[in-house]
Structures are given as structure tokens and as C-alpha cells.
Amino acid sequence: xxxxxxxxxxxxxxxxxxxxxxxxxxxxxxxxxxxxxxxxxxxxxxxxxxxxxxxxxxxxxxxxxxxxxxxxxxxxxxxxxxxxxxxxxxxxxxxxxxxxxxxxxxxxxxxxxxxxxxxxxxxxxxxxxxxxxxxxxxxxxxxxxxxxxxxxxxxxxxxxxxxxxxxxxxxxxxxxxxxxxxxxxxxxxxxxxxxxxxxxxxxxxxxxxxxxxxxxxxxxxxxxxxxxxxxxxxxxxxxxxxxxxxxxxxxxxxxxxxxxxxxxxxxxxxxxxxxxxxxxxxxxxxxxxxxxxx
Amino acid sequence: xxxxxxxxxxxxxxxxxxxxxxxxxxxxxxxxxxxxxxxxxxxxxxxxxxxxxxxxxxxxxxxxxxxxxxxxxxxxxxxxxxxxxxxxxxxxxxxxxxxxxxxxxxxxxxxxxxxxxxxxxxxxxxxxxxxxxxxxxxxxxxxxxxxxxxxxxxxxxxxxxxxxxxxxxxxxxxxxxxxxxxxxxxxxxxxxxxxxxxxxxxxxxxxxxxxxxxxxxxxxxxxxxxxxxxxxxxxxxxxxxxxxxxxxxxxxxxxxxxxxxxxxxxxxxxxxxxxxxxxxxxxxxxxxxxxxxxxxxxxxxxxxxxxxxxxxxxxxxxxxxxxxxxxxxxxxxxxxxxxxxxxxxxxxxxxxxxxxxxxxxxxxxxxxxxxxxxxxxxxxxxxxxxxxxxxxxx
Numbered sequence: 001x002x003x004x005x006x007x008x009x010x011x012x013x014x015x016x017x018x019x020x021x022x023x024x025x026x027x028x029x030x031x032x033x034x035x036x037x038x039x040x041x042x043x044x045x046x047x048x049x050x051x052x053x054x055x056x057x058x059x060x061x062x063x064x065x066x067x068x069x070x071x072x073x074x075x076x077x078x079x080x081x082x083x084x085x086x087x088x089x090x091x092x093x094x095x096x097x098x099x100x101x102x103x104x105x106x107x108x109x110x111x112x113x114x115x116x117x118x119x120x121x122x123x124x125x126x127x128x129x130x131x132x133x134x135x136x137x138x139x140x141x142x143x144x145x146x147x148x149x150x151x152x153x154x155x156x157x158x159x160x161x162x163x164x165x166x167x168x169x170x171x172x173x174x175x176x177x178x179x180x181x182x183x184x185x186x187x188x189x190x191x192x193x194x195x196x197x198x199x200x201x202x203x204x205x206x207x208x209x210x211x212x213x214x215x216x217x218x219x220x221x222x223x224x225x226x227x228x229x230x231x232x233x234x235x236x237x238x239x240x241x242x243x244x245x246x247x248x249x250x251x252x253x254x255x256x257x258x259x260x261x262x263x264x265x266x267x268x269x270x271x272x273x274x275x276x277x278x279x280x281x282x283x284x285x286x287x288x289x290x291x292x293x294x
Numbered sequence: 295x296x297x298x299x300x301x302x303x304x305x306x307x308x309x310x311x312x313x314x315x316x317x318x319x320x321x322x323x324x325x326x327x328x329x330x331x332x333x334x335x336x337x338x339x340x341x342x343x344x345x346x347x348x349x350x351x352x353x354x355x356x357x358x359x360x361x362x363x364x365x366x367x368x369x370x371x372x373x374x375x376x377x378x379x380x381x382x383x384x385x386x387x388x389x390x391x392x393x394x395x396x397x398x399x400x401x402x403x404x405x406x407x408x409x410x411x412x413x414x415x416x417x418x419x420x421x422x423x424x425x426x427x428x429x430x431x432x433x434x435x436x437x438x439x440x441x442x443x444x445x446x447x448x449x450x451x452x453x454x455x456x457x458x459x460x461x462x463x464x465x466x467x468x469x470x471x472x473x474x475x476x477x478x479x480x481x482x483x484x485x486x487x488x489x490x491x492x493x494x495x496x497x498x499x500x501x502x503x504x505x506x507x508x509x510x511x512x513x514x515x516x517x518x519x520x521x522x523x524x525x526x527x528x529x530x531x532x533x534x535x536x537x538x539x540x541x542x543x544x545x546x547x548x549x550x551x552x553x554x555x556x557x558x559x560x561x562x563x564x565x566x567x568x569x570x571x572x573x574x575x576x577x578x579x580x581x582x583x584x585x586x587x588x589x590x591x592x593x594x595x596x597x598x599x600x601x602x603x604x605x606x607x608x609x610x611x612x613x614x615x616x617x618x619x620x621x622x623x624x625x626x627x628x629x630x631x632x633x634x635x636x637x638x639x640x641x642x643x644x645x646x647x648x649x650x651x652x653x654x655x656x657x658x659x660x661x662x663x664x665x666x667x668x669x670x671x672x673x674x675x676x677x678x679x680x681x682x683x684x685x686x687x688x
């Protein structure tokens with residue numbers, strides 16, 4: 001798989017001698033299935049091996065077939081196809097079987113933040129590991145966590161959220177925390193096809209290619225305007241005024257990147273480590289003073 | 295210069311382990327930052343990334359629950375960044391200011407280390423003095439504070455009684471008449487010995503002592519307002535852009551300025567009545583400095599409060615905890631100590647019980663001190679440019 005990279009590279013997370021990669025560089029990894037990037041390292045999933053690149057350089061073989069990896073800060077969680085959860089720290093630790101899980105039920109999806117780790121089972125149970133939530137829905141298809149909040153998407157295109165709400169990241173119009181998933185009413189009637197969570201902000205992409213954003217805008221990561229002359233917190237989802245149809249969205253801790261249906265990338269938010277800037281191709285730029293996606 | 299600051303370090307190992315304890319990958323970064331005599335260009339990037347990593351941690355979870363280790367690591371890393379800045383850049387006023395800002399952020403967001411507890415405070419005092427020596431003339435003239443038009447009419451419309459006033463009561467009198475019965479009272483002649491009363495009205499003094507120090511400023515009419523926000527800026531910027539101008543309302547509010555700047559702490563004294571409190575902890579001391587018309591909306595605090603007026607006049611409306619049902623506290627947990635009703639513009643259709651609320655009204659002048667018992671609701675308006683100091687104790 002060919003991977004393009006730019007931004008912070010002080011720990012050589014990516015094979016380049018540059019500390020800050022301003023313009024995209026690429027590298028071909030043999031047999032790469034997935035890659036996740038954290039502060040100090042990149043985590044590569046190659047066949048049944050999890051490899052760290054950066055401040056930590058280790059290759060960890062995993063016993064069993066891997067379905068998914070999820071990482072946040074220094075935490076790396078591995079989900080096997082048989083539903084077992086492994087935590088990789090200094091060594092590989094198997095997470096004890098979740099309480100209340102039927103014998104014929106298994107974890108099918110995970111997402112880890114810095115303050116919570118959420119697991120979804122085949123039968124639609126949700127865990128804020130290791131605690132089982134009351135909420136049950138057989139329809140959830142996607143789970144995404146920010147640093148301390150979680151978004152859920154169901155097959156009808158409804159979005160739910162729970163966790164910490166101090167920066168409006170739950171989208172319920174207030175800054176309160178929620179211990180159980182709660183339907184985001186402001187998105188009612190909009191069919192959402194993809195969700196993504198940044199550190200303290202949230203994005204939902206509609207079937208029509210519109211992006212809805214909410215949460216912290218302290219670095220301009222919502223694309224609504226910088227914190228200087230815009231809002232710093234948006235507690236209700238807002239549709240982004242944007243000229244292109246958006247096909248895909250991705251979030252860093254404090255930045256957002258979108259891919260348009262014409263294959264162009266746009267970004268907004270934190271750019272201290274050049275995570276957005278690529279002048280040569282003129283597709284990435286700083287969010288300007290007035291903000292907005294560029 | 296950098297060596298001067300390093301002499302403030304009592305225990306180097308503590309500085310190192312404070313950072314490394316959080317994340318072992320920071321060890322290499324940390325060691326080289328501290329030991330190398332010549333600083334390579336990428337060291338600045340390293341320490342920046344450490345601070346940004348910690349800053350994200352500081353933004354995660356409720357502020358009161360942030361592990362002390364994270365905050366200590368932030369303090370230690372702020373010191374290291376200061377040294378790196380001094381070692382790697384040309385020595386200018388701007389560099390000094392950048393260093394002082396780094397140290398102040400460490401003081402504001404970090405927590406004192408255990409052995410090196412005074413490290414950042416000492417660095418800040420040192421850097422602040424150095425900057426002062428280099429800029430002997432203060433750019434801002436001390437604009438005479440004009441006699442301001444105090445709009446007192448408002449208070450008349452409020453249903454209630456004027457507050458009791460007592461001149462420097464004995465500890466026993468204050469205890470028996472007010473503290474035991476949890477009754478608010480205005481105390482006169484209790485702070486006449488404070489150097490602050492004569493020094494702080496001279497804004498040049500504040501600028502000289504702390505002009506380059508970074509402080510948090512609340513922007514917007516009050517904290518329950520939706521456009522409210524907090525900004526960090528130097529005291530000089532605050533005085534120039536907010537204290538003397540009134541386009542945007544800015545308020546240096548509820549900030550523990552005195553742990554940050556011990557030079558100002560020396561100008562005030564803890565009221566002796568605070569010894570009536572149950573615990574042995576020192577009161578929590580906060581500064582409230584701003585232009586006229588700053589407002590703290592109707593709210594209550596969990597502790598006893600002495601509010602001392604250093605200069606300017608403030609108008610306060612107080613309500614007993616028994617009147618809570620008349621004031622309609624916000625339902626969200628974050629604002630549950632704040633009332634929805636605005637006593638100066640009450641929506642009686644929405645908040646009919648407010649009719650029954652009985653206020654205690656107070657005009658607090660320079661040199662006066664107000665006792666607000668715990669849980670008593672209070673609404674505060676600055677009628678003039680004002681500096682108050684509050685002491686929370688229990």
C-alpha cells in the first residue's frame with residue numbers, strides 16, 4: 001500500500017529525514033493493511049504483525065487474525081476476528097472477556113480515545129470498556145471516539161453521542177456530559193453516511209456530500225472561522241458552507257481534512273506542525289484568518 | 295542569562311522525572327534539552343511537541359481532575375523551553391518577553407513542583423525585572439482616572455434592604471453577630487493598613503510590577519453569555535486595550551494573581567476574621583480587575599467570601615439561600631450555581647416567584663470589605679474602573 005504523509009515527523013514516524021514534512025511524501029509499505037498515527041509513533045498493521053515506527057520501534061507478532069487496530073496517544077488496541085481484544089503496551093495483554101456478553105456474541109468494532117474505549121458487539125451491545133452501557137441497538141454500524149467522547153452511526157443514518165460534552169462535542173446544544181448514547185436531534189432528517197471524531201470535535205457527512213461539524217473550534221478545526229473572530233465552541237451541528245461535495249472526512253486532534261468527489265483534499269484547523277500545509281499542490285492550506293475550509 | 299535561571303533549580307532530577315513519568319518517550323527529548331550546552335535547531339521543536347502533548351492532556355477531562363503529575367510535567371517542560379529559547383536565540387527584548395510568557399503559561403496551567411516549588415515564580419520575577427531594567431520608561435502614561443458617573447438609580451428599583459455596616463468589629467463581635475448567623479455585612483476600616491490601597495490606584499505601579507506578565511482575561515459581558523470567552527494576554531495589553539478602552543468588555547476575573555506574582559501578594563494581607571474558618575488551609579485569593587460595567591451575574595459560591603475593594607466602586611445585590619426558589623438556577627450542571635433571572639431586568643412571566651425575593655443591597659467603596667456567607671446569591675456590577683480582591687475560606 002502506498003501511503004502519503006505530511007506533518008510532524010520528529011520521531012521518524014515516517015521514513016523521511018525531515019522533522020516537519022511540509023509537502024506530501026509517499027512510501028510503499030509491503031502488505032500494509034492499515035496505518036494509525038499518534039503523537040510519538042505510527043502503528044502499522046501488516047498481516048498478523050503490529051509494527052511501531054517512531055519514538056518506539058517494535059514489531060509485535062499477534063496470535064490470531066486481526067480485524068482492526070485502534071490507537072490513541074500511547075494506547076494501542078487490537079481486535080481479533082474471533083472477538084478477542086488485546087492491549088499493546090510494554091507487552092501484549094489480553095483484555096478479560098466483557099461482562100454480560102453471550103457465548104454466541106463477539107466484539108465486532110472498537111474505537112479508543114484517551115479517556116474511553118468503546119466496543120460494539122455483533123448483537124448490538126455497547127461497552128465503554130469494561131463497563132456495559134444500557135443502550136442497545138442492533139443497527140449501529142460505526143463507532144468513533146474522540147479523546148473523551150464517542151459518536152455512533154446507525155444504518156438509517158442517525159447519529160448518537162455520549163461522553164464528555166465540555167466543548168460542545170456531543171452536539172446536543174449544551175455542554176453537559178452524557179453517560180449513555182443520545183440521539184443528536186439537530187441531525188434528525190439528515191441521512192448521515194459517515195462520522196468522524198477529532199480530539200474535541202465531531203463531523204458527520206451526509207448522503208448528499210454535506211459536512212456537519214460541531215464541538216471545539218479553538219484552532220479553527222470546524223472550518224467555520226478561527227477562534228479569533230469566530231466561535232470557539234459550537235454545541236449544535238452546523239452544515240459547512242463549502243463549494244464541493246465531500247466524499248470523505250478525517251480528523252486529527254485539532255484539525256479536519258476532507259476529500260472532495262473531485263479528488264481534492266482540503267483542511268482546516270491546527271497547522272503548527274504543518275499537518276495541513278502543502279503549497280506545491282495547492283490543495284492544502286492554512287485556514288485563513290477568517291477561517292473556513294481552504 | 296540562561297545560567298542565571300539554572301541557578302534557581304534545586305533538584306535537576308525532579309525536573310527530569312516530572313516529564314519522563316508521564317511518557318517514557320520524552321526521556322531522550324528531555325535529557326538533551328537540559329544537558330546540551332549548544333542547542334540544535336530541532337530541540338525547540340522537540341520541547342514544543344512535549345508542551346503541546348501535555349497541553350492536550352490538560353484539556354482532557356475536568357480541570358479539577360487533571361492528574362497533578364501532568365500539571366507538574368507542564369511546569370517542568372515550560373522551564374526547559376525557557377532555557378532552550380535563551381540558549382538558541384539572539385538575546386532581545388522580544389526573546390525575554392517570549393521567555394516570560396512561557397514561564398507564565400507554566401505558572402497558569404502547570405502546578406508547582408515539590409522540591410523546585412518556587413522555580414517558575416523565581417524565573418518570572420527575574421525575567422520581569424530584567425525586562426523592566428531594559429525598558430526603564432513605561433510606555434503607557436498613567437491616565438488620570440476621571441471621576442466616573444456612577445449610575446446608582448438602578449439599585450432603587452430592587453426590592454430589599456440596605457446591608458448592615460460595621461466599623462472594624464472585634465473578632466468576637468463579627469463571629470457572634472454575623473458569622474454564626476451567616477448574615478452578610480459590610481466592614482469598614484479593616485484594610486487601612488494594606489499597601490495596595492495607596493499603590494494600586496497608580497496604574498504605572500501595576501505596569502512596572504507586572505506589565506509583561508501573562509494573565510487570563512474574560513471577554514464578553516458575563517460568563518453566562520454565549521459570546522463569552524477567555525483570552526491570555528499581558529497585563530499591559532489588558533490595561534491598554536480593555537481597562538482604558540471600553541469597546542469590548544474585558545475583565546481580569548477570578549484569577550489567582552497573587553501566587554503568580556508574589557510582588558503583588560506583598561501589598562495585601564489575609565483578613566484576620568478568616569481564622570474563624572474550620573480548616574487550616576490558607577484562603578483562596580483572587581483578583582478582580584477591570585473597567586466599569588463588568589458584571590458577575592447572580593450566582594453563589596460554596597465558601598465564605600471576603601470581597602475587598604482596593605479602588606473603584608462596586609454595586610452588589612445579595613439574596614439569602616432561602617430565596618433560591620425565587621431565582622431559578624440554571625438546570626445544566628455547569629451553571630447550576632447561576633440564576634436565570636436577571637434582577638435588573640426580571641422576566642416576571644417566566645420567573646414569577648422573583649416578586650417575593652428580598653435583596654440585601656450594597657455599594658462597596660474603596661477600602662471597604664464585604665462578608666458574603668457561603669451559598670448567598672450575589673450579583674456584582676462595577677460602577678467604575680475597579681480592582682477587588684476576594685478571599686474564599688471555609
